[in-house]
Amino acid sequence: MTNILASFILFFSLLVPLGAQMNPDKISAIEKIGAVIEKDPKYPPVISYTMSNGLKLLILEKKFVPTISFTMIFKVGNVDNIQGKSGLAHLFEHMAFKGTKTINTSNYEEEKKILDEIEKVAQELNEEDRKDNRNEEKIKTLKDKLSLLEREAEKYVVREELWKIYNKLGEHGLNAFTSTDYTGYVIELPSNRLSAWMVIESDRFQNPVLRDFYKERSVVLEELRMNQTDPNRVLWQALLSNAFVAHPYRNPTIGWEDDVRHLTRTDAEKFYKKFYLPNNCTIAIVGDVDALETIKLAERYFSTWKQGVIPNTDYTKEPPQNSEKLIRVFFQAKPMFKTGYKMPNGSHKDIPALIVLSEILSNGKTSRFYKEAVENKKMALYANSYVGFPGDRYPSLFIIQGAPKEGFTNEDLDKVLLEEIEKIKNTPPTEWELQKVINNYEVSLITQLESNEGFSNSLASNDRLLGDWKLPWKQLEDIRKLKPQDISEVAKKYLKEDNRTAVYLVEKK
Numbered sequence: 001m002t003n004i005l006a007s008f009i010l011f012f013s014l015l016v017p018l019g020a021q022m023n024p025d026k027i028s029a030i031e032k033i034g035a036v037i038e039k040d041p042k043y044p045p046v047i048s049y050t051m052s053n054g055l056k057l058l059i060l061e062k063k064f065v066p067t068i069s070f071t072m073i074f075k076v077g078n079v080d081n082i083q084g085k086s087g088l089a090h091l092f093e094h095m096a097f098k099g100t101k102t103i104n105t106s107n108y109e110e111e112k113k114i115l116d117e118i119e120k121v122a123q124e125l126n127e128e129d130r131k132d133n134r135n136e137e138k139i140k141t142l143k144d145k146l147s148l149l150e151r152e153a154e155k156y157v158v159r160e161e162l163w164k165i166y167n168k169l170g171e172h173g174l175n176a177f178t179s180t181d182y183t184g185y186v187i188e189l190p191s192n193r194l195s196a197w198m199v200i201e202s203d204r205f206q207n208p209v210l211r212d213f214y215k216e217r218s219v220v221l222e223e224l225r226m227n228q229t230d231p232n233r234v235l236w237q238a239l240l241s242n243a244f245v246a247h248p249y250r251n252p253t254i255g256w257e258d259d260v261r262h263l264t265r266t267d268a269e270k271f272y273k274k275f276y277l278p279n280n281c282t283i284a285i286v287g288d289v290d291a292l293e294t295i296k297l298a299e300r301y302f303s304t305w306k307q308g309v310i311p312n313t314d315y316t317k318e319p320p321q322n323s324e325k326l327i328r329v330f331f332q333a334k335p336m337f338k339t340g341y342k343m344p345n346g347s348h349k350d351i352p353a354l355i356v357l358s359e360i361l362s363n364g365k366t367s368r369f370y371k372e373a374v375e376n377k378k379m380a381l382y383a384n385s386y387v388g389f390p391g392d393r394y395p396s397l398f399i400i401q402g403a404p405k406e407g408f409t410n411e412d413l414d415k416v417l418l419e420e421i422e423k424i425k426n427t428p429p430t431e432w433e434l435q436k437v438i439n440n441y442e443v444s445l446i447t448q449l450e451s452n453e454g455f456s457n458s459l460a461s462n463d464r465l466l467g468d469w470k471l472p473w474k475q476l477e478d479i480r481k482l483k484p485q486d487i488s489e490v491a492k493k494y495l496k497e498d499n500r501t502a503v504y505l506v507e508k509k
Contacts, residue, residue, distance in 0.1 A: 054279025087255015346392025428484035
């Protein structure tokens with residue numbers, strides 16, 4: 001047994017009271033209500049419970065510090081926006097902080113009347129704006145009317161009330177994020193605030209009020225325009241929109257400007273009803289909690305949340321790529337490049353070998369890219385790789401990226417990295433290189449366990465997206481079984497010239 005793995009097991013042994021060390025009466029009570037306690041010592045002793053409405057709870061008791069980390073993951077992201085509505089998942093995430101029928105409002109009944117009027121005017125404005133022969137005078141009149149109504153609605157808005165409530169409760173890290181694959185909502189609270197979190201979040205996702213929608217849409221549009229001045233973001237978008245020709249992974253998470261400019265509150269409400277379902281959500285709760293009490297509180301506050309039919313998400317499959325794509329983006333920035341090779345989704349059997357391949361190529365100063373491009377040839381500011389961009393739910397990209405030093409070109413550096421790829425195809429990695437990857441993977445699992453927030457994120461996302469919260473540990477087992485030749489074979493299979501899309505940023509003089 002390696003020293004790292006011994007530390008890993010020791011860390012689990014300190015999680016008291018858990019698993020086999022938990023009071024037998026408590027274990028019996030938890031199992032009696034239908035919860036499952038993970039007792040295999042290979043895995044963290046997570047307690048899993050699925051409510052009758054499909055809402056999944058994953059609970060890990062850690063008594064070291066009197067805090068709790070909460071992560072809610074909904075399996076809905078940018079990939080789930082319908083054609084013409086890109087950016088809707090991201091915009092709804094913003095709206096989830098705008099309150100409910102009781103939070104952020106002083107009189108919802110009166111406010112709702114004005115919100116309905118705002119939506120009527122906004123829909124009319126949207127329709128006129130999309131016309132080829134749009135009436136500019138009518139558009140100005142409608143915009144003025146919209147602004148007037150928004151000022152009227154302002155009388156009933158209690159600004160930032162959700163944030164202020166959580167602030168008084170001692171929150172840390174209140175945030176949300178939208179990716180291509182999912183949307184997550186996170187917060188850390190003192191351990192005596194468990195029931196308060198249940199009250200607030202059950203209300204937030206059962207009774208959202210999308211107030212300030214058009215103001216927030218303007219904020220997102222400004223964010224989108226700022227992104228267009230960021231060379232790194234511009235390069236990523238060029239890669240995705242050229243690598244994917246059919247699958248919605250080609251769309252930016254923040255959305256295309258024309259789409260975002262015409263999104264309506266009605267669109268967002270339909271989106272919410274379609275995807276924000278309890279049976280499309282996993283909640284991970286990690287920290288100083290009592291699992292039995294947590295489950296009882298969840299049943300009390302979340303059981304009224306009605307489950308629904310999750311939409312079909314079997315989107316258009318990306319056709320096989322049979323030619324290399326090379327794109328040059330001209331921008332006022334120093335040269336850099338990104339390349340993507342088509343690869344399978346996050347639960348595919350080849351993922352462990354692809355993880356190892358990426359680690360050998362680019363993780364640390366003993367990696368092949370660093371030693372050759374940075375240390376030996378001194379031609380790269382950086383060169384790295386990673387697996388699974390922009391997501392894991394569907395086949396995505398194996399990424400290789402770099403930036404040349406002054407005096408070298410993108411072509412120079414790209415050529416050197418391609419040579420390293422060819423070497424690993426023809427000469428399998430050493431046993432030492434494989435063991436280094438295993439050690440690093442074990443360390444990352446232990447490090448993740450040290451953070452309540454990081455571990456709750458991992459639990460919820462792996463469970464909801466890939467169907468198994470234990471996936472990182474199972475991948476470690478699969479990585480240990482790999483032989484050097486397996487790494488060469490997976491490189492030959494995916495890192496092929498006709499499976500590659502490369503985007504060069506060329507400095508615009």
